[in-house]
Amino acid sequence: MNKILVIIKREYLSRVKKRSFIIMTILGPILMAALMIGPAVVAMMSSSKYEVAIVDDTHMFYDQFTPTQSTTYTRLETGIDSALELMKGGKFDAVLHIPEVAFQAPASLRLFSLKSINYSAKAHMESVLKHQYESLKLTKAGIDPEVLMAIETRITINAVRIEKDGVERSDYPEVSMGLGFVSGLLIYMFIFLFGSQVQRGVLEEKTSRIVEIIVSSVKPFQLMMGKIVGVGLVGLTQFLIWVVLTFAIVGGVRSAFPEAFQFTSAEEIYVSASQSLNAEELQKQMETVQMQNTTAGQIMEGLAAINFPVVILAFLFYFLAGYLLYAALFAAIGSAVDSEADTQQFMLPVTIPLLFSIIVAQMVIQDPSGPMAYWLSIIPLTSPVIMMIRIPFGVPYLDLAISAVLLIAGFIFTTWLAGKIYRTGILMYGKKITYAELWKWIRYR
Numbered sequence: 158m159n160k161i162l163v164i165i166k167r168e169y170l171s172r173v174k175k176r177s178f179i180i181m182t183i184l185g186p187i188l189m190a191a192l193m194i195g196p197a198v199v200a201m202m203s204s205s206k207y208e209v210a211i212v213d214d215t216h217m218f219y220d221q222f223t224p225t226q227s228t229t230y231t232r233l234e235t236g237i238d239s240a241l242e243l244m245k246g247g248k249f250d251a252v253l254h255i256p257e258v259a260f261q262a263p264a265s266l267r268l269f270s271l272k273s274i275n276y277s278a279k280a281h282m283e284s285v286l287k288h289q290y291e292s293l294k295l296t297k298a299g300i301d302p303e304v305l306m307a308i309e310t311r312i313t314i315n316a317v318r319i320e321k322d323g324v325e326r327s328d329y330p331e332v333s334m335g336l337g338f339v340s341g342l343l344i345y346m347f348i349f350l351f352g353s354q355v356q357r358g359v360l361e362e363k364t365s366r367i368v369e370i371i372v373s374s375v376k377p378f379q380l381m382m383g384k385i386v387g388v389g390l391v392g393l394t395q396f397l398i399w400v401v402l403t404f405a406i407v408g409g410v411r412s413a414f415p416e417a418f419q420f421t422s423a424e425e426i427y428v429s430a431s432q433s434l435n436a437e438e439l440q441k442q443m444e445t446v447q448m449q450n451t452t453a454g455q456i457m458e459g460l461a462a463i464n465f466p467v468v469i470l471a472f473l474f475y476f477l478a479g480y481l482l483y484a485a486l487f488a489a490i491g492s493a494v495d496s497e498a499d500t501q502q503f504m505l506p507v508t509i510p511l512l513f514s515i516i517v518a519q520m521v522i523q524d525p526s527g528p529m530a531y532w533l534s535i536i537p538l539t540s541p542v543i544m545m546i547r548i549p550f551g552v553p554y555l556d557l558a559i560s561a562v563l564l565i566a567g568f569i570f571t572t573w574l575a576g577k578i579y580r581t582g583i584l585m586y587g588k589k590i591t592y593a594e595l596w597k598w599i600r601y602r
Contacts, residue, residue: 164383186402210249228278333549341546352487359491377580479541482568485575492582510538525550537567
């Protein structure tokens with residue numbers, strides 16, 4: 158046991174002292190925090206107004222353009238040439254020209270700018286003109302536009318999850334989808350990254366013949382387990398640092414810019430407003446809240462609704478168990494071959510389950526409780542990725558227990574299998590390895 162601890166210590170310290178480990182440990186939380194607070198930062202950076210001048214030769218559309226949070230409109234009575242000169246002088250960012258024939262020929266509408274056109278402003282102008290064109294056409298046909306406007310209704314369904322204790326909580330499936338996919342992708346990346354480190358480490362020691370000296374003091378199985386556990390602890394250390402720094406960064410930004418994370422749950426408004434049974438007041442308050450809520454605030458609210466202790470603990474377990482399962486196979490491959498090129502024929506069968514998990518991730522997200530999602534989250538070779546995709550949506554504890562037991566059994570089996578290959582392959586040189594040869598090694602006593 159002491160020899161395994163020495164190997165673990167060596168593998169761990171040699172990797173955490175590397176510059177690449179330190180850089181990724183710092184960059185990781187920044188990138189993860191950016192996913193959460195990015196919308197708020199973008200909103201603050203894009204707070205400047207996009208100024209548009211309108212030259213309407215028809216005098217039919219001036220009053221239809223109202224300012225938005227990012228765009229202002231200025232009415233000009235001058236001709237288009239004078240308006241363009243003002244824009245070139247820096248007074249406006251863009252000029253919208255509505256010629257006299259615009260009603261008969263909508264294709265004659267033009268938006269001039271010296272720089273790239275602001276997409277959101279262009280989309281808003283197109284929406285305004287579209288509704289106004291439709292209204293004018295309805296009036297010309299003798300149909301009252303007000304009737305059609307009264308029929309148009311914006312539908313927003315507020316998702317509510319009823320907990321086991323009967324408490325109703327707002328649910329945000331979009332956030333669960335994003336968190337599930339990111340968690341599954343991280344598991345996939347971590348297993349590949351640290352599993353391949355084990356394989357390269359074994360291969361380097363074998364090709365340099367250092368392993369011949371090492372195995373004179375320790376058993377091959379002890380050496381393999383020491384390398385696997387040591388590299389796994391490196392990944393665990395990096396992940397824990399990521400979690401702490403990510404929460405610290407997000408918490409600091411939220412404290413510094415609370416207005417960028419403004420959010421009021423629709424469920425709170427519904428409960429308070431429905432007590433008076435005033436439908437118009439309820440609708441008014443709902444619309445006001447939806448206008449004031451920020452995208453970053455909605456993301457934070459959605460994340461708050463997720464049971465993060467369960468997600469983090471599940472991530473730690475599925476990363477470690479999944480890593481141990483695959484790292485043992487990677488170590489066996491590294492011990493069986495003599496060069497990096499020879500690993501390809503053995504890598505494909507090992508990595509297919511992981512690749513398949515990422516390929517079907519979108520289908521699992523769309524139906525996280527379906528039979529395909531259930532069975533893939535139970536099978537050990539795919540459960541680390543698929544179960545992490547399902548967990549943010551809520552998974553029955555029985556499913557978690559079955560998946561965990563089978564995954565533990567899976568990595569015990571793969572470790573035993575890899576140990577059989579490792580003890581023979583680590584000292585085998587110059588021989589072309591085939592699957593038949595590997596089967597002989599496994600059967601050796």
